[in-house]
Amino acid sequence: MAKFYYASVQDRELVKKSINNLLTLIFGRNNQAKIEQFKQILQANIKEVNIHPQGTRTRYLSAATPGYCLLDSQDNKFKIEMLGYAGAASSQYGFIKQEVAHEFCHSIAGILPRIFSDYPNGIIKNGIFCENLIGKIKETNLTTGELVGLGLYGKMFNETMMDIITMMAINTFDTPNAPTVDDILCTKYDLWNGASTGYSIFTSITRLAIAAFSNNGAVNYQNIINHGEGIFEIRTRMDNGELYRTNDFLYGILFDPLHIEEEFDKFMGNGAYRVFCEYLDQLFDSSIQGQKIPSDAVKAIMNVLPDFLNRKMAYYLKNGIITQNDANRIVSNFNQIWNQMQGEYKAFFSNNDIAYIYNRAGRFFIG
Numbered sequence: 275m276a277k278f279y280y281a282s283v284q285d286r287e288l289v290k291k292s293i294n295n296l297l298t299l300i301f302g303r304n305n306q307a308k309i310e311q312f313k314q315i316l317q318a319n320i321k322e323v324n325i326h327p328q329g330t331r332t333r334y335l336s337a338a339t340p341g342y343c344l345l346d347s348q349d350n351k352f353k354i355e356m357l358g359y360a361g362a363a364s365s366q367y368g369f370i371k372q373e374v375a376h377e378f379c380h381s382i383a384g385i386l387p388r389i390f391s392d393y394p395n396g397i398i399k400n401g402i403f404c405e406n407l408i409g410k411i412k413e414t415n416l417t418t419g420e421l422v423g424l425g426l427y428g429k430m431f432n433e434t435m436m437d438i439i440t441m442m443a444i445n446t447f448d449t450p451n452a453p454t455v456d457d458i459l460c461t462k463y464d465l466w467n468g469a470s471t472g473y474s475i476f477t478s479i480t481r482l483a484i485a486a487f488s489n490n491g492a493v494n495y496q497n498i499i500n501h502g503e504g505i506f507e508i509r510t511r512m513d514n515g516e517l518y519r520t521n522d523f524l525y526g527i528l529f530d531p532l533h534i535e536e537e538f539d540k541f542m543g544n545g546a547y548r549v550f551c552e553y554l555d556q557l558f559d560s561s562i563q564g565q566k567i568p569s570d571a572v573k574a575i576m577n578v579l580p581d582f583l584n585r586k587m588a589y590y591l592k593n594g595i596i597t598q599n600d601a602n603r604i605v606s607n608f609n610q611i612w613n614q615m616q617g618e619y620k621a622f623f624s625n626n627d628i629a630y631i632y633n634r635a636g637r638f639f640i641g
């Protein structure tokens with residue numbers, strides 16, 4: 275059972291509220307039995323939680339690193355440590371609220387795939403053992419057990435989604451008249467009514483990925499939440515009568531990262547998702563270390579995701595999975611974010627750039 279240390283009553287209440295908000299967002303308020311059951315699972319899979327006064331320094335904790343969530347490889351349980359309300363200025367309160375939810379979101383994203391993944395025991399791909407681990411994908415050599423390549427990939431998507439999910443939960447349950455979940459998915463981070471973090475600049479890339487993995491361009495996530503349901507596990511009936519995940523990325527980021535890889539590689543080729551993630555993770559780490567993201571690097575990313583969406587839409591249309599009108603709606607939602615990102619990252623595409631993407635991918639993409 276988890277051990278909790280709080281420096282103030284306010285810290286304890288914030289932790290309790292943050293967990294409840296996150297689980298209500300994930301499972302929906304109509305599923306209280308499932309929420310309570312998962313709270314017990316969460317307690318059993320967290321080793322300890324320490325919320326310290328501002329100014330505290332530990333082995334990993336400092337002003338530069340105000341919170342973290344680590345997995346103990348010995349017992350496969352999580353340790354969470356953060357700076358809380360004690361000794362904080364009122365100007366820090368908004369960030370503290372986000373930080374607490376962010377770190378607990380990490381633990382939830384680490385535990386859910388153990389229960390819900392289609393590959394709870396991992397999968398072998400090209401002689402390499404792949405498994406979900408703390409919201410990312412881990413690769414090891416089948417014979418030696420040693421890490422393959424960088425070992426883990428999907429860090430950028432994982433970190434930015436923790437920020438996005440955190441803001442969804444806070445805005446929905448704590449902040450009246452705040453931007454909705456759909457607003458968060460459609461607009462850049464400085465319009466979300468939250469505090470900026472070191473990950474904020476990458477959230478638009480992740481929003482573009484979410485749009486690319488959509489299977490329903492008409493879904494209104496805020497309405498789903500308002501009706502008491504969760505937004506990550508929902509399914510949509512396609513034109514051929516089959517049920518698909520409404521959004522493969524939203525589902526996969528919490529419940530099964532290997533599902534995202536499977537969908538991406540289905541259209542981009544075996545191993546494409548790992549290569550894409552490793553590139554994104556490298557840019558992400560460089561940015562955290564203070565290096566500027568080159569516009570050409572963002573252009574490269576913004577070329578990959580339209581290719582994926584176009585190939586997916588072409589396949590769906592060819593096989594009667596989706597109507598042309600529904601495909602157009604998904605593509606339109608994607609293009610809205612794609613066009614915003616040109617200005618956000620100063621990665622302006624010339625007419626020749628757009629023509630090249632169009633000709634390479636077919637007629638479905640509209641820049």
